[in-house]
Amino acid sequence: MISALTATGLGKCFGRKWALRDCTVEIEQGRVAGLVGPNGAGKSTLLNLMAGLLAPSEGSLEVAGNRPAIDEEQLGRVGFLAQDSPVYASLTVADHLRFGAHMNPRWDRAFAQERVTAIDLDPKQRAGKLSGGQRAQLALTIALAKRPELLLLDEPVASLDPLARREFLAALAAYVAEHGISVVLSSHLVADLERVCDFLVLLSAARVQLAEDVDTLLARHRRIFGPRRDLDRLPSDLRVVWSSHTDKQTTAVVRTDGPVLDPAWQIEELTLEDVVLAYMGGSAEAEPPARPKLGVAR
Amino acid sequence: MIEFHLDSRSGVSPYQQIVQQVRHALRLGVLEPGDQLPTVKDVVATLAINPNTVLKAYRELEHSGLVAGRPGVGTFVTASLSDAPLAAQVPLRRELERWLVKARSAGLDDESIEALFRDSFRSASARDIA
Amino acid sequence: MTWMAWRQTRTSAFVTAGVLLVVLIALLITGVHLNNEYTAYRHCLSLDCGVLRDRVAGSYSHVKLIGALLIGGPAILGVFWGAPMVSRELENGTFRLAWTQGVSRRGWITTRIAVGALETVVAGGLLAFAFTWWSKPFDLTSETRMAPAIFDQRGFVAVAYALFALALGVAASATIRRTLPAMATTLAGFIGVRMIVQFLVRPHLMTPLTKISALSQRQPDVSFLFRPGSGLRLVADSHPQLPNAWALGAKLVDSSGHGPSQGFIAQACSALLHISPSSPSPHRKLGPPPPHIIAATGQCIHNVGLHFHEAISYQPESRFWAFQWLESAIFVGLAVALLGLAVFWVRKRIV
Numbered sequence: 001m002i003s004a005l006t007a008t009g010l011g012k013c014f015g016r017k018w019a020l021r022d023c024t025v026e027i028e029q030g031r032v033a034g035l036v037g038p039n040g041a042g043k044s045t046l047l048n049l050m051a052g053l054l055a056p057s058e059g060s061l062e063v064a065g066n067r068p069a070i071d072e073e074q075l076g077r078v079g080f081l082a083q084d085s086p087v088y089a090s091l092t093v094a095d096h097l098r099f100g101a102h103m104n105p106r107w108d109r110a111f112a113q114e115r116v117t118a119i120d121l122d123p124k125q126r127a128g129k130l131s132g133g134q135r136a137q138l139a140l141t142i143a144l145a146k147r148p149e150l151l152l153l154d155e156p157v158a159s160l161d162p163l164a165r166r167e168f169l170a171a172l173a174a175y176v177a178e179h180g181i182s183v184v185l186s187s188h189l190v191a192d193l194e195r196v197c198d199f200l201v202l203l204s205a206a207r208v209q210l211a212e213d214v215d216t217l218l219a220r221h222r223r224i225f226g227p228r229r230d231l232d233r234l235p236s237d238l239r240v241v242w243s244s245h246t247d248k249q250t251t252a253v254v255r256t257d258g259p260v261l262d263p264a265w266q267i268e269e270l271t272l273e274d275v276v277l278a279y280m281g282g283s284a285e286a287e288p289p290a291r292p293k294l295g296v297a298r
Numbered sequence: 299m300i301e302f303h304l305d306s307r308s309g310v311s312p313y314q315q316i317v318q319q320v321r322h323a324l325r326l327g328v329l330e331p332g333d334q335l336p337t338v339k340d341v342v343a344t345l346a347i348n349p350n351t352v353l354k355a356y357r358e359l360e361h362s363g364l365v366a367g368r369p370g371v372g373t374f375v376t377a378s379l380s381d382a383p384l385a386a387q388v389p390l391r392r393e394l395e396r397w398l399v400k401a402r403s404a405g406l407d408d409e410s411i412e413a414l415f416r417d418s419f420r421s422a423s424a425r426d427i428a
Numbered sequence: 429m430t431w432m433a434w435r436q437t438r439t440s441a442f443v444t445a446g447v448l449l450v451v452l453i454a455l456l457i458t459g460v461h462l463n464n465e466y467t468a469y470r471h472c473l474s475l476d477c478g479v480l481r482d483r484v485a486g487s488y489s490h491v492k493l494i495g496a497l498l499i500g501g502p503a504i505l506g507v508f509w510g511a512p513m514v515s516r517e518l519e520n521g522t523f524r525l526a527w528t529q530g531v532s533r534r535g536w537i538t539t540r541i542a543v544g545a546l547e548t549v550v551a552g553g554l555l556a557f558a559f560t561w562w563s564k565p566f567d568l569t570s571e572t573r574m575a576p577a578i579f580d581q582r583g584f585v586a587v588a589y590a591l592f593a594l595a596l597g598v599a600a601s602a603t604i605r606r607t608l609p610a611m612a613t614t615l616a617g618f619i620g621v622r623m624i625v626q627f628l629v630r631p632h633l634m635t636p637l638t639k640i641s642a643l644s645q646r647q648p649d650v651s652f653l654f655r656p657g658s659g660l661r662l663v664a665d666s667h668p669q670l671p672n673a674w675a676l677g678a679k680l681v682d683s684s685g686h687g688p689s690q691g692f693i694a695q696a697c698s699a700l701l702h703i704s705p706s707s708p709s710p711h712r713k714l715g716p717p718p719p720h721i722i723a724a725t726g727q728c729i730h731n732v733g734l735h736f737h738e739a740i741s742y743q744p745e746s747r748f749w750a751f752q753w754l755e756s757a758i759f760v761g762l763a764v765a766l767l768g769l770a771v772f773w774v775r776k777r778i779v
Contacts, residue, residue: 032348032349032350166346169346170342170343170344170345170346171343172346173342173343173345173346173347173348173349174339174342174343176342176348176349177338177339177342177343177349177352178339191306194306195304195306195312195345195346195347195348195351196346196347196348197348198348198350198351215311215354218311
């Protein structure tokens with residue numbers, strides 16, 4: 001079984017600043033993995049490493065079964081849609097398709113034509129005059145028509161309006177449904193990824209805070225609240241991710257493998273966004289960094 | 299053929315929403331045995347969701363014997379949910395309406411009634427689990 | 429990838445081709461006429477052939493300016509084709525698109541360089557060939573192909589300059605990563621290397637020949653230089669001229685190759701030295717020198733000429749093609765080294 005991504009102790013520093021550190025993550029093939037975290041958390045760095053545009057400073061990295069950009073075959077296996085969907089402003093839409101055809105041995109000409117027609121792009125239009133949404137769709141078309149096994153998307157919807165965002169993600173999801181490729185896409189907004197992802201990697205402060213199947217993740221996290229009490233005396237199978245106390249009440253987000261049985265607590269299910277915010281809030285608190293992050297950063 | 303929709307603020311996971319919508323349609327008779335469910339690709343393209351979510355929902359429906367997948371063709375409804383429960387609903391609804399009148403005369407407003415209902419529902423389900 | 433490399437240079441290639449076509453047509457039309465004039469001179473049987481010769485030499489001085497394209501063209505090419513090649517992709521972010529397709533970075537940069545180099549060789553070669561043909565009547569009547577500004581406009585050396593400029597542009601583009609600074613570096617570097625080669629290297633590409641001639645009083649072969657404290661010095665002609673050769677410099681030598689000593693000069697030019705301390709006249713700027721100075725100068729030159737000759741070192745016209753090959757080899761060699769650097773940098777050092 002080839003993984004879409006296998007990173008072991010991966011790190012990248014620019015000068016003295018670590019943009020990504022101790023990144024150990026494995027994503028199975030066929031997953032749509034969301035890479036979330038605040039701006040500057042290392043999302044772009046990880047994606048650029050996977051695309052072979054950056055070389056790791058430490059650790060090892062394999063995507064789609066090989067080291068990134070090791071040869072032209074590997075380059076053909078991995079599609080990359082960079083942040084802000086760069087295209088050649090002076091080239092037309094048709095030129096971009098020709099570019100893709102000349103640059104990729106497995107280029108699917110019919111698919112590319114069909115998609116350009118479907119998204120209503122004028123082949124004679126210069127790419128520099130396209131709207132943000134059209135540009136993203138054009139870049140996605142190029143990335144898909146090269147028939148990748150793994151598709152990497154760096155903040156693909158950040159600059160799009162809600163409608164274009166929806167159309168973009170729908171096109172992506174439809175392609176995944178049909179071709180079963182692996183996808184890793186990043187966003188600083190969980191809401192963008194919530195529906196489309198089945199795996200989540202949470203990055204914060206250059207480190208992986210969480211990397212888990214979305215269903216498992218939702219099943220294992222609960223919000224509990226009740227009269228104010230000391231959280232240290234919780235059962236050992238409950239781990240506190242985030243907590244807040246008022247003079248009367250205690251609220252916490254906990255991670256647990258089983259149900260919360262203590263009747264003193266009211267229990268709520270969490271959305272993906274709630275879990276992510278809990279982890280990000282937790283890391284922002286003045287807790288010592290040595291505290292293991294609940295052992296989820298496998 | 300039915301079309302799914304998702305309420306992202308409901309707190310119910312997308313796959314459960316799909317399951318519920320199919321069950322609802324079956325219960326109301328909108329879907330009958332032999333009807334086809336939308337293909338995974340169609341659902342994904344309209345809702346912009348993960349294909350595995352749809353697959354998971356269909357698998358669960360298949361598991362409960364409501365639908366069956368025919369490879370290469372699609373997923374079809376094989377059972378119905380519409381008869382017996384519908385008959386049982388009538389007396390239950392009457393009872394609930396009587397209870398609502400009682401609650402109002404006891405001075406509860408709509409919000410309190412809802413909170414009370416939700417709380418009782420949750421503690422009852424918790425007892426069932428335990 | 430070849431298609432993309434062509435597509436990205438297409439617009440500028442078309443513009444270049446357009447300009448080139450106009451230039452070639454102009455050269456062809458005027459060149460045919462020029463050749464007719466030259467043929468008339470060659471077959472001249474009358475006494476005033478010199479008039480015909482001068483007519484050839486003096487014609488089309490404005491068309492001659494096309495030769496400036498061979499001097500300035502390579503710089504323009506390096507600045508506008510070479511310098512943006514990598515940095516523009518970096519600045520626009522399109523490298524993220526280009527370098528994640530199914531072509532390796534090495535393939536990408538080598539193809540882009542190859543296409544650029546091919547376009548350079550074709551355009552530069554056509555222009556150089558056409559202009560060399562067009563200039564032939566001048567070279568055969570009035571101009572010396574070895575002379576510094578003429579040498580660059582003849583033969584194929586300009587193609588080597590252009591390849592070098594392109595390579596310098598690409599290397600600057602890859603290492604500096606920003607287009608404007610890369611352009612400035614390319615321009616400065618190109619001018620610098622061209623000057624160094626022209627003034628410091630080219631004179632020594634082959635050992636210069638020497639022409640020994642007697643000092644003559646009619647020609648101002650020698651000038652005099654007074655230095656406070658060190659007395660009188662004799663300086664040979666600083667801009668010697670030789671027909672059909674590139675004269676590099678002149679000096680005074682005796683039969684064993686030594687220059688005149690201070691003592692000898694003091695003795696040979698005693699009359700001149702006698703005048704000088706009391707008179708500021710050697711520094712005078714206007715009017716002919718007074719007769720007694722002319723006489724003293726003539727005396728000095730005569731005395732020096734008894735033992736010393738003027739030796740002019742030069743590169744003869746016959747070495748023209750050898751020099752074209754040697755200088756082209758230098759620039760192509762530099763170009764290859766710079767392109768190697770650019771390829772390495774794009775593969776290993778960028779982002």
